[in-house]
Amino acid sequence: MSEVLEGVQVVDQVATGGEVELDGLSKKYGTVQAVREVSLSIRRGEFLAILGPSGAGKTTLLNMLTGFEKPTSGAIRIDGRDVARLAPHKRGIGVVFQHYALFKHMTVAQNVAFPLRMRRMSPREQRSHIQHALELVKLEDFATRFPDQLSGGQQQRVALARAIVFRPPLLLMDEPLGALDKRLREHMRVEIKRLQRNLGATVIYVTHDQGEALTMADRVAVMNDGAVEQLGTPDDLYERPASAFVADFVGETNFFQGRTVLDADGRVRVVLDGDRTGHRRDVDNAESLKADCGVEVGVRPEQVSLLPVEGTDGPDVVGKVCEVLYEGATALHVVETAIGNVNARLSLKNLRETRWAVGDQVAVHWDAHAARGYHVADRNSSPSS
Ligand SMILES: Nc1ncnc2c1ncn2[C@@H]1O[C@H](COP(=O)(O)OP(=O)(O)OP(=O)(O)O)[C@@H](O)[C@H]1O
Ligand SMILES: [Mg+2]
Structure with a gap:
């Protein structure tokens, strides 16, 4: 089934799910406490930004969610299920990194197909999924191009298409716009918000750009030195900073x-x-x-x-x-x-x-x-x- 929303062809909304609960999550690398006792509940369909300076522990937190890193202590529940023993590809998470990490020797369509091949989807089903994902990021005419024949913004949209192609209820993005110039970044903010609304997916979005966090997110978690220093709506954070650090970092x-x-x-x-x-x-x-x-x-x-x-x-x-x-x-x-x-x-x-x-x-x-x-x-x- 497909429907037209805001003039965009939209595939089925993602399956239900996408609720995330972090409970006292900590990560130590030797003596470095990268993440300390982070507890957060993220609602289904919510856009949560994780904002903080370099070294605050943002990427480490995301890596524990995806399963690329093992927590030192604490628990992660996705839709009520403890995912500690679940391999990354079984967690139902789409991921976009700062650097697009596209496969250079593969076409756009082949790049986007990758997660579907991992999931052993039939070629016929793959074709319709790829088509829909490329339509969502407005790249349906670019399927046969190679990454080096695309602009930075187009490459990042391919990375987005690849993250959403298997319709994950949860999307994690780590500085996805970091490599783009200012204009393109602002344009992509709108695109990502639109995509999220149409998909109904939960998004956890890491950035050190306060403008991005304030404009895109329903709630923002400000991280400092491994801990969440304040969690609130953008206007909460701006108008009622809980600490001098937040007042200084946000605005x-x-x-x-x-x-x-x-x-x-x-x-x-x-x-x-x-x-x-x-x-x-x-x-x-x-x-x-x-x-x-x-x-x-x-x-x-x-x-x-x-x-x-x-x-x-x-x-x-x-x-x-x-x-x-x-x-x-x-x-x-x-x-x-x-x-x-x-x-x-x-x-x-x-x-x-x-x-x-x-x-x-x-x-x-x-x-x-x-x-x-x-x-x-x-x-x-x-x-x-
Ligand atoms: N594999 C690792 N081994 C040892 N220390 C690490 C490792 N990964 C991260 N760290 C340390 O953990 C802390 C948090 O790092 P992290 O990458 O999570 O920060 P970040 O908030 O993502 O920063 P940035 O904005 O620069 O990406 C830093 O002090 C970092 O040096
Ligand atoms: Mg990082």
Whole structure:
């Protein structure tokens, strides 16, 4: 049976399944703890991105799912079944790697046929599966070409077709767009999302590109040093980072050093180092902070506004604009202040009346809800990419 969805010929949706559960999954290579105690439940049909810097353990985690690596401890269940003893090709998983890993001496059709031959499918059945898979990635006219006669994006689509040709309920992708240029990457994001929706497959997608993770995923797991540091929807992650690491890795953040104090009203507030106003500032997550501790306060550059100094009352820090970087729709203003340099990303639309230039004195302002405090000891490492 086939149906037309959004003008695309779609084969039968994948068989039911694709639910994944990781339970205390760990992997040690000698003394290197590559993955530590990762527990995750991934729903059927969900698109989960695993985001993290180089060396965070993303590939190791995927390799344990596919069966290429054996966990040191913990369990993996796919559709309720413990897969520990199951060979990779029996796990019903389609895999796409960063480098297409196509067989150079085989045509596109032969490459795509490979998983079907492994599964001993009859030639007739193979032909219809290959046809459908190539239609899905819009390469039906390229079946007889060899990989070196294709562009990078087309090669990556062949790799995708090969991963979906046997209609796996679960697709794992490890930096599948890493080798492509920016434009093609953005185009392929849309293609992969469309494909996933049409197939109804569960996707686990590894990337160190936050833009990719935020735009494509239903939920994102941020990995740092082998562990999942935060699991949440893209807006959760962006608006309520659970740690300084996440605030730093996902989007941009200004960090200001300070100390927490317990105010008479029972609320924890923060005094920033160098702030001559001595103002006790509110932060959005005050209830999760302890009093009398070193903290970093994180504020996104787009949450900072720059105001005229005249009429500034108490809390706003005054400083001097030292750089203005034009970005198109926005301009990044760097302001030197006593609490450190402050980045303010101002939308040019809102700048029609007041334009700031290098050397201008400005008052730096943000709303209390835009600031989050992080205990200093909680930042266990900084991102390396
Ligand atoms: N076969 C191995 N033997 C020893 N150490 C390994 C092995 N594979 C990975 N590691 C180590 O485990 C850690 C996690 O590596 P992994 O490849 O999972 O990171 P990653 O998040 O995929 O990084 P990248 O973004 O660079 O691909 C790293 O410190 C790495 O050096
Ligand atoms: Mg990797």
